[in-house]
Amino acid sequence: MVVNFPSKEWLIKYQEALNGEAGKAWQEAAKDWEGDFLFVIEADDKLEKDLTFYIDLWHGECRRVEFIEDPAKAPQTEFQYRGKYSNWVDLIHGKIDPIKGILMRKFKLVGNKAKVLRAAKAAQELVNTAQKIESVFL
Amino acid sequence: MWYFCSPRKIAFGEEALEALREVHAKKALVVTDTTLLQLGTIQPVLDLLKEEDIPFVIFSAIQPEPAIPPSREGAKLAEQEDVDLIIAVGGGSVIDGAKAIWVFYENPDLDIAEVFPEDPLVLRQKAGFVAIPTTSGTGSDANWAIVIKNPETKQKLSLAHRELIPDLAIVDPQFTKALPLSLTAATAFDALTHAIEAFTVEWRNDFSDGLALQALKLIFEFLPQVMADKDNMVAREKLHNAATMAGLAFGNSQIGGVHALAHSLGAVLSLPHAQVVAVVLPHMMRYCLSEPIIEQRYAEIAYTLQLVNTLDAKGAHTLIDKIEEFRKSFDLKTKLSDFGVTKSLLEEKMPLIIEFALNDTGSLVNPKELNKEIIRTLCYTMF
Numbered sequence A: 001m002v003v004n005f006p007s008k009e010w011l012i013k014y015q016e017a018l019n020g021e022a023g024k025a026w027q028e029a030a031k032d033w034e035g036d037f038l039f040v041i042e043a044d045d046k047l048e049k050d051l052t053f054y055i056d057l058w059h060g061e062c063r064r065v066e067f068i069e070d071p072a073k074a075p076q077t078e079f080q081y082r083g084k085y086s087n088w089v090d091l092i093h094g095k096i097d098p099i100k101g102i103l104m105r106k107f108k109l110v111g112n113k114a115k116v117l118r119a120a121k122a123a124q125e126l127v128n129t130a131q132k133i134e135s136v137f138l
Numbered sequence B: 001m002w003y004f005c006s007p008r009k010i011a012f013g014e015e016a017l018e019a020l021r022e023v024h025a026k027k028a029l030v031v032t033d034t035t036l037l038q039l040g041t042i043q044p045v046l047d048l049l050k051e052e053d054i055p056f057v058i059f060s061a062i063q064p065e066p067a068i069p070p071s072r073e074g075a076k077l078a079e080q081e082d083v084d085l086i087i088a089v090g091g092g093s094v095i096d097g098a099k100a101i102w103v104f105y106e107n108p109d110l111d112i113a114e115v116f117p118e119d120p121l122v123l124r125q126k127a128g129f130v131a132i133p134t135t136s137g138t139g140s141d142a143n144w145a146i147v148i149k150n151p152e153t154k155q156k157l158s159l160a161h162r163e164l165i166p167d168l169a170i171v172d173p174q175f176t177k178a179l180p181l182s183l184t185a186a187t188a189f190d191a192l193t194h195a196i197e198a199f200t201v202e203w204r205n206d207f208s209d210g211l212a213l214q215a216l217k218l219i220f221e222f223l224p225q226v227m228a229d230k231d232n233m234v235a236r237e238k239l240h241n242a243a244t245m246a247g248l249a250f251g252n253s254q255i256g257g258v259h260a261l262a263h264s265l266g267a268v269l270s271l272p273h274a275q276v277v278a279v280v281l282p283h284m285m286r287y288c289l290s291e292p293i294i295e296q297r298y299a300e301i302a303y304t305l306q307l308v309n310t311l312d313a314k315g316a317h318t319l320i321d322k323i324e325e326f327r328k329s330f331d332l333k334t335k336l337s338d339f340g341v342t343k344s345l346l347e348e349k350m351p352l353i354i355e356f357a358l359n360d361t362g363s364l365v366n367p368k369e370l371n372k373e374i375i376r377t378l379c380y381t382m383f
C-alpha cells in the first residue's frame, strides 16, 4: 500500500517496517541501541506546518510511535533530528546521508552526538528502512 | 552546499621550515615521539626556535597509533608551562596526539569523543598550532581529523572539526630524509588510499577530485624513484607534497570502506595503520568495482596515470593490478597472517571487527554498501 509522507499512516508503516522483514538490517545494527527520537519535519514551501514523529527505539525494536501535529505537545526525548520537509525527501531518496545532512546544515541533531556516531550503521539503516516504504511525496 | 577548508598557510618544498620564523610565540610546546627525539629528526626545529629566542618544552610521550591518556598528560604540561604555540613534529600519530593535546589544553573538561563538526569547539584562545609531518602519509598536517584510540572501548575514534585544521603546515622534505624505506612505502600507500577514497566516496566533490588526482600522479611517479634511491630528495619532496594534497582531498571529501575496516582491524588486532591499509586497499577496491560509477572512476584514475591508453572499464582492473604489483615490489604485507594474526584470533575478534568497521563513518560513505557478511568475507579473503 502506498502512503503519503509525512502522515500518521506513513509513521505506522515505518514502525511495521522497522519491526518486520524490511527492518532486519536495522534490528541487527541497533541491537544495543537505547534512546528515543523526535523526527521534526519542518514546514517549507511544500509543507504547511511543522510535523513531528515520536519514535521510541530500544534494542532493535521500535517500541512506540506517535504522530504529533502540535509541536508544543511533543514529549522530551533523548534525541531530536530536524530539518525541512524537502531535506527529508532527499534523505529518504538517499541523495544525502544522515551525517552529510548535518554537515550540509540541512539537518540538526540534538542530543549526545558521540552516541549516534558510535551507532552510525544503525542510523544509516533507519534511513534504508524508510526507503523501503512505498511513499508518495507532496 | 559544501566547504573546502585547509590550513591558513602550507609551506612546502626545500627549506619550508623557514616559515616557522614567521610565527610569533612566547613559549612553544614541541610534541614528538621518542624515536624522532633519539634520531634527532626534530633538531632543526629546536635550533630554529633557539635562533628566534622562542623558549620551548618538549613532550615526547606520544606513541604510534596514539591513545587518549598521553594527550591528557601533554595538555597538563602545556598548562604548567603556559605555552601559546603547539608544534607537532612527527608522523600522523604525533600530529593527531598533538591535536588532542590542543583540544584538552583549551577544553580540560571535554570528553573528546564529543567533538563533532557542527558543534562549537574552542581552540586558539590559548595556543596556535603548527604541524610538521615526518612521514609522507596521513595528511593530518592539513586536515580536520584526529584518529585516536579510546583505551576503555579499544575503538579507534575518528573525530573531525574544522577548528582542528592546523594554522600552518610545514611540508619540508628534510624531515623524511631518515624515514626507512619500509615506512616510506607503507605511509605512501596510506596517502594513495586517501586519494583513491577521496575520489570515490559518496562525499567526493570537484575540489577534492583535483587534489586526489594530482596526489595520485605524484605518488605513482615518485614513490618508485624514492624506493630505488632513498636519498633522492627531489622525489621525496614530491611524495611529501602528495601526502599533504591527499590529506586535503580526503579532509574535504571523506575516507571510505578501506579506512573503516583498517581502523577497526588496527584497533582490535593492534596493527599499524599504514600497513593494514595496504592490505585492505585492493580487496575493498575489487568489492566496490561492481558499482558502475566506481568502475568509471577507477578507470579515470588509470587513464590519468597513463596506465592505459583508453578510458574504459579495463582501466579499473589495470589500476588494481598495478596497486598490487606496487605493494609486492615494495615488500609490503599483503595478508593479515603476515602480521602474525592467527585464524582463531581473527575468528574470536570478528564480532568486534564487524561492529567497529560498520560504525566507522568510512562505511557510511563507502560507494558500495557494507554489511556484516561482506566484512567477514573480506577479512577471510585478506587472511
Ligand SMILES: NC(=O)c1ccc[n+]([C@@H]2O[C@H](COP(=O)([O-])OP(=O)(O)OC[C@H]3O[C@@H](n4cnc5c(N)ncnc54)[C@H](O)[C@@H]3O)[C@@H](O)[C@H]2O)c1
Pocket: B033, B035, B036, B039, B041, B063, B064, B065, B066, B090, B091, B092, B093, B094, B096, B134, B135, B137, B138, B139, B140, B143, B145, B146, B147, B175, B176, B177, B178, B179, B180, B183, B187, B190, B247, B273, B274
Ligand atoms: N588525522 C588523519 O587525518 C589521519 C589519517 C590517516 C592516518 N592517521 C593516523 O596516523 C597514525 C599513523 O601515522 P603514520 O603512518 O604517519 O605513522 P606514525 O606516526 O605512527 O609513525 C610510525 C613510526 O615511524 C617513526 N617515524 C616517523 N617519522 C620518521 C622519520 N622521519 N624517520 C624515522 N622514523 C620515523 C615513528 O617514530 C613511529 O615509530 C595512525 O594512528 C593513523 O590512524 C591519521
Ligand SMILES: [Fe+2]
Pocket: B138, B190, B191, B194, B259, B273, B277
Ligand atoms: Fe589513512
